[in-house]
Amino acid sequence: MEIGLSPFLPEALLVDLPEVDAQHEEVFTRIESLKAGCFENDYVDIAEFQGLVDCFAQHFATEERLAEEAGVEFTAHAKIHRDSLGLLHKALSDLRNGGDDAHSFLRYAEFWFERHIREEDKRFVATLKQSRHFELPSSYWAADDHYSSARV
Numbered sequence: 704m705e706i707g708l709s710p711f712l713p714e715a716l717l718v719d720l721p722e723v724d725a726q727h728e729e730v731f732t733r734i735e736s737l738k739a740g741c742f743e744n745d746y747v748d749i750a751e752f753q754g755l756v757d758c759f760a761q762h763f764a765t766e767e768r769l770a771e772e773a774g775v776e777f778t779a780h781a782k783i784h785r786d787s788l789g790l791l792h793k794a795l796s797d798l799r800n801g802g803d804d805a806h807s808f809l810r811y812a813e814f815w816f817e818r819h820i821r822e823e824d825k826r827f828v829a830t831l832k833q834s835r836h837f838e839l840p841s842s843y844w845a846a847d848d849h850y851s852s853a854r855v
Contacts, residue, residue, distance in 0.1 A: 711735050716820045718828040723769075726762040727820060733758055734813050741805045749799050755812065756791045763788065766827065773834040780827055787815065 711731035717724050733755045741747065763784040770777035794811060797803035 716817065718820065718825050720769075720828045720831070722765060723762075723824065723828060726758075726765060727816075727824075730755070730758050730762060730816055731813070734809055734816075737805070738809055741809070747798065747805045749795075752795055752798060752805070752808065756788070756795055759791060759812075759816075760788060766824070769831060770827070773831050775827075775831055775834050777827075780823055783819070783823060787819070 711734075712724070712728040716727060718727070733751075737751055737755060740751070763781075767777060767781055767784070769775075770780070791812065794803060794808050798805060798808050
């Protein structure tokens with residue numbers, strides 16, 4: 704799986720695990736798309752916001768799968784995921800019911816996700832790569848020079 708540098712995923716937030724970086728990029732791309740849509744009109748497509756929350760859930764499931772496959776302790780990180788999804792679902796419900804605005808929802812999601820990558824995901828991926836049970840086939844790593852130093 705290849706990932707190029709995205710205008711929405713800052714290089715400082717890359718964790719050098721292509722599957723995870725691609726999902727991070729997808730989340731940021733969706734947030735930016737929703738922001739643009741909100742500025743262009745007053746209509747808020749709740750299905751698109753639900754798609755963003757679903758994208759978070761898929762990403763969290765991927766990390767949990769990777770941790771399980773590598774035998775890495777993930778209880779605390781998984782709790783952060785559950786709690787965050789709960790907050791995102793509540794914020795989406797508030798948005799759906801008119802109690803919150805779309806811009807606040809997106810600012811929260813983006814800020815939270817940036818912090819989560821810096822403080823949790825980078826540490827998780829480092830632990831994952833150090834696990835003796837975690838090996839990726841060489842074909843998994845992008846041929847891109849950016850990932851050449853991160854090959855297992």
